[in-house]
Amino acid sequence: MQDYRDSINAVVQCPFCACALQEKDGEFLCSGCQKRYPLTVVIADFVELQQRDEIAKKALVTWGENLHHVSSDEAVHSGHFSQFEDAFGSGFFFAEGSRVLEIGCGAGEDAVKLAKSRSDLEILAMDIGENVRTLAERFRAVVNLHFIRGDARLLPLKAALFDYVVSFGVFHHTDDPEKCVKEVFRVLKTGGTAFVYLYKNHEDDLFKRSGIIAETLLMQLIRYMPHRMAQFFCHLLAWPCLLFFSWPAWIMKRIPRLSKLGNAMPLHWGTSPHSIYGDLEDRLLAPVNHRYSYKKFLQLFRDAGFTEIKVVTGSGGHYARAAKLG
Numbered sequence: 001m002q003d004y005r006d007s008i009n010a011v012v013q014c015p016f017c018a019c020a021l022q023e024k025d026g027e028f029l030c031s032g033c034q035k036r037y038p039l040t041v042v043i044a045d046f047v048e049l050q051q052r053d054e055i056a057k058k059a060l061v062t063w064g065e066n067l068h069h070v071s072s073d074e075a076v077h078s079g080h081f082s083q084f085e086d087a088f089g090s091g092f093f094f095a096e097g098s099r100v101l102e103i104g105c106g107a108g109e110d111a112v113k114l115a116k117s118r119s120d121l122e123i124l125a126m127d128i129g130e131n132v133r134t135l136a137e138r139f140r141a142v143v144n145l146h147f148i149r150g151d152a153r154l155l156p157l158k159a160a161l162f163d164y165v166v167s168f169g170v171f172h173h174t175d176d177p178e179k180c181v182k183e184v185f186r187v188l189k190t191g192g193t194a195f196v197y198l199y200k201n202h203e204d205d206l207f208k209r210s211g212i213i214a215e216t217l218l219m220q221l222i223r224y225m226p227h228r229m230a231q232f233f234c235h236l237l238a239w240p241c242l243l244f245f246s247w248p249a250w251i252m253k254r255i256p257r258l259s260k261l262g263n264a265m266p267l268h269w270g271t272s273p274h275s276i277y278g279d280l281e282d283r284l285l286a287p288v289n290h291r292y293s294y295k296k297f298l299q300l301f302r303d304a305g306f307t308e309i310k311v312v313t314g315s316g317g318h319y320a321r322a323a324k325l326g
């Protein structure tokens with residue numbers, strides 16, 4: 001079995017100056033700018049010792065250590081890849097023996113599920129949050145999965161390494177989604193494919209657009225609350241959301257004439273406060289929520305250099321399959 005350090009050594013570079021890194025006394029040392037990055041037997045950390053802008057600081061407060069109350073091994077489930085499957089059908093796949101990067105892996109559910117079901121793949125999962133340390137320790141026995149702590153805007157990775165890059169609901173929470181997509185392009189091999197999900201702006205749906213206005217107003221209000229109070233506020237808010245959206249949607253979905261409307265309701269999948277709390281927290285406590293029209297979303301990928309792009313728009317957002325061709 002290849003050791004974590006050997007595998008990581010082969011793929012990392014300094015995120016700030018792109019120079020080579022040397023492993024020394026439990027750290028990576030940049031041969032160019034001399035920055036240091038902590039390294040243990042399970043995790044390389046390209047975030048801990050660096051300066052953070054306000055958005056990255058807020059991302060760490062919101063998702064950092066307790067991201068989605070990092071679930072136990074048994075509780076691991078995945079809903080996100082199945083959404084890509086719905087969007088692209090047979091166009092969503094990972095070829096045998098490929099190298100896959102997940103950016104913004106959160107609680108690690110998708111990466112773990114993929115690694116366990118596809119032992120032929122070599123998977124690297126990355127997030128800015130300190131929760132990746134816990135994940136790396138917990139899933140140490142999954143030999144085809146490694147974790148790394150890094151920033152999507154400055155990937156600590158060499159160019160042209162991956163056959164696939166996946167990212168689910170991450171770049172819209174950074175101050176520079178354009179840079180994130182350019183980084184995806186850089187680390188993909190020629191012939192590689194990116195699968196990315198981002199929020200849409202509901203340009204075609206007046207009802208949901210008014211929801212975005214409510215979201216923006218609530219975010220302004222919450223911004224001034226201490227984090228714990230803001231979390232408490234989201235817990236309270238879960239009840240009226242259930243009452244006015246999720247439960248009516250549950251009923252509508254069972255009436256054939258209303259089922260389409262039920263599926264279009266915000267938080268229509270909710271059954272209990274707990275089931276929608278994570279989503280409320282992601283939306284309302286996020287540092288920023290960039291939202292995209294179809295055209296603007298497509299342009300993100302064109303500007304990054306992708307030439308073969310397919311966009312599928314679902315009820316919550318846009319899904320892209322973008323290939324890096326020669």
Ligand SMILES: C[S@@+](CC[C@H](N)C(=O)[O-])C[C@H]1O[C@@H](n2cnc3c(N)ncnc32)[C@H](O)[C@@H]1O
Pocket residue numbers: 056059063064067080103104105106107126127128129150151152153167168169170173174282
């Ligand atoms: C809404 S959660 C999505 C998590 C996971 N992809 C999922 O679908 O459950 C957003 C994730 O993006 C991560 N994130 C935010 N800004 C980031 C950045 N600049 N670089 C890497 N990850 C970032 C957060 O820590 C968080 O885990």
Ligand SMILES: [Zn+2]
Pocket residue numbers: 014015016017018019030031032033034035
């Ligand atoms: Zn450097």
